């Protein structure tokens with residue numbers, strides 16, 4: 185009885201939808217904005233109201249409800265609390281809804297996601313797309329996290345639609361299950377790599393009906409890191425489709441855009457005329473911090489902002505792991521979290537969810553630098569210099585999102601001052617202020633870190649690797665005006681290693697495929713990639729501190745006269761505590777270094793397969809000499825640590841010595857006692873024997889036998905008897921000699 189009713193209701197709904205779609209199609213066509221037009225400023229009043237039955241133009245509207253959208257999408261938007269459009273949404277949605285390709289750029293946190301999610305839902309709805317139609321839209325994102333986040337927005341806004349969709353994220357583990365279902369998904373959100381996997385491996389994977397292709401963070405996806413994958417995707421999807429490209433830092437390269445074959449695209453850059461490239465609600469600071477003071481500065485910052493939600497960016501996974509582990513052991517008084525690309529996707533998701541809820545500090549690699557929408561982040565701290573201006577903009581964009589306030593701080597080494605110049609350049613449009621490090625801000629934690637490393641030796645290994653990967657990341661950077669290892673001295677490397685609590689400066693050895701590899705490449709490329717045979721290799725052996733290598737007279741390594749490393753550290757600390765006036769008009773508080781830099785040369789153009797080493801002056805060492813060098817220059821040693829170790833050894837030796845002496849005295853005393861006892865016993869025996877002789881005992885013979893072989897003590901009387909016996913023996917011998925001589929004669 186019910187069935188026909190249900191069927192009738194479903195038919196009714198279908199008919200309503202068909203009517204709605206007809207109406208929407210007419211409206212979209214009739215009221216579409218002219219190509220290359222922008223919406224009028226908000227202050228300008230809308231045009232005359234449309235006559236009854238006429239479709240209003242939607243190029244100038246400000247509310248989602250005024251757009252030609254399906255009721256289902258409008259309901260979804262309302263339920264999620266979205267009523268008024270942001271600037272990028274106002275500018276992009278009218279063009280995207282009428283089927284044009286869009287290349288959209290707007291500041292971070294300005295609502296670009298909705299600017300492409302709404303056209304996707306609407307297009308598939310108007311095409312009456314269903315599960316049996318297969319893949320209708322592919323959204324590419326550079327990271328799994330961002331893909332997951334986009335999919336969440338789709339499920340929120342599209343909750344009243346009937347599309348099937350999925351975020352293809354995580355590792356290959358569940359790929360078999362994915363292969364079974366991927367063809368029935370209408371909307372796919374994934375990284376380029378995961379999509380290529382399905383294109384190559386999933387039998388019958390079909391996207392021949394694809395309607396839309398979206399690239400979020402388009403500049404990064406079109407960057408050379410994803411080149412081969414994107415090319416593979418483009419070659420396998422239909423040419424006739426709608427393409428939407430969005431990013432806060434948009435690519436303008438014609439070559440890049442030609443690869444995705446945009447059809448007469450609308451270039452929408454809503455903040456092009458804005459005074460700043462970053463959100464207006466963002467306060468930005470930069471601080472010049474010497475390499476070896478960075479961790480102290482970070483610790484001090486965290487301690488002073490215990491009530492702030494902070495994201496800390498570091499340049500490599502190992503650094504993130506190391507700093508997180510160390511700080512966790514030192515307990516700053518605020519929950520700490522860490523996130524990087526080596527974590528499972530589920531773990532990353534849990535961390536982001538947790539970070540969303542709690543006031544804490546999140547240490548992260550650039551995996552979280554793009555797109556991640558975390559609520560109410562107060563501070564973004566960039567401990568390691570960003571790769572370029574775009575990277576800076578995306579990192580700071582994790583705060584001050586959608587009209588909320590936020591602050592950012594970037595630490596730059598004096599050697600990276602060129603980055604500060606770039607940030608301050610007018611064309612960068614970044615209103616950044618220089619902050620001087622203050623004495624009361626700086627807490628020295630190197631000793632505490634060293635103690636933690638002693639207690640947890642596995643962290644020492646992590647520290648070494650963090651040290652090496654940091655220097656490697658600088659070496660691999662393209663922009664040599666900013667990132668140049670040769671600007672750092674061996675002493676700085678040693679001081680940096682000491683600041684990580686390492687007793688010895690690890691040897692630095694770099695291997696690379698190409699001269700210019702981006703940081704992303706470095707992070708993404710596995711070590712196995714770096715191990716292939718056709719690579720070049722550069723080794724930088726840090727110079728041993730000259731004070732340690734010189735040994736004159738009694739200047740012994742055991743008892744160093746001057747712990748040079750400490751002196752340097754103190755000097756620089758003094759600089760931090762009392763910053764000098766800037767030398768240039770750049771208004772930079774450079775913490776000048778007290779020592780002259782010894783530059784290290786890196787010859788990346790030498791013939792492949794050879795290993796070039798350099799002496800202290802940066803000159804290439806002949807191969808054989810370098811072998812000798814290797815033996816002598818192996819690690820840079822911290823003189824103070826050595827003296828400390830030797831002092832400890834000396835103390836231990838003295839203690840052992842004391843113990844040995846006591847032991848020896850004790851054994852001597854025991855021996856003496858035993859001797860005395862023995863003597864006493866003998867005397868007792870003798871007196872007993874004497875008394876028996878006197879009494880004429882019958883057991884004389886037996887007593888003699890018993891005493892045979894034993895030492896005998898003679899009395900005076902006995903001595904005389906023995907002398908007599910000796911005379912008789914001499915006479916007998918003389919007689920025997922006489923007889924013998926007669927016989928021979």
Ligand SMILES: Nc1ncnc2c1ncn2[C@@H]1O[C@H](COP(=O)(O)OP(=O)(O)OP(=O)(O)O)[C@@H](O)[C@H]1O
Nearest residue numbers: 268269270292293294295296297298432555557586
């Ligand atoms: N029209 C709107 N009204 C209210 N909030 C909005 C609106 N549009 C977007 N938002 C909110 O603004 C925040 C930032 O949006 P979104 O993540 O889309 O920014 P984005 O421009 O993509 O940033 P990024 O460049 O960092 O990726 C989100 O929390 C989103 O929910």
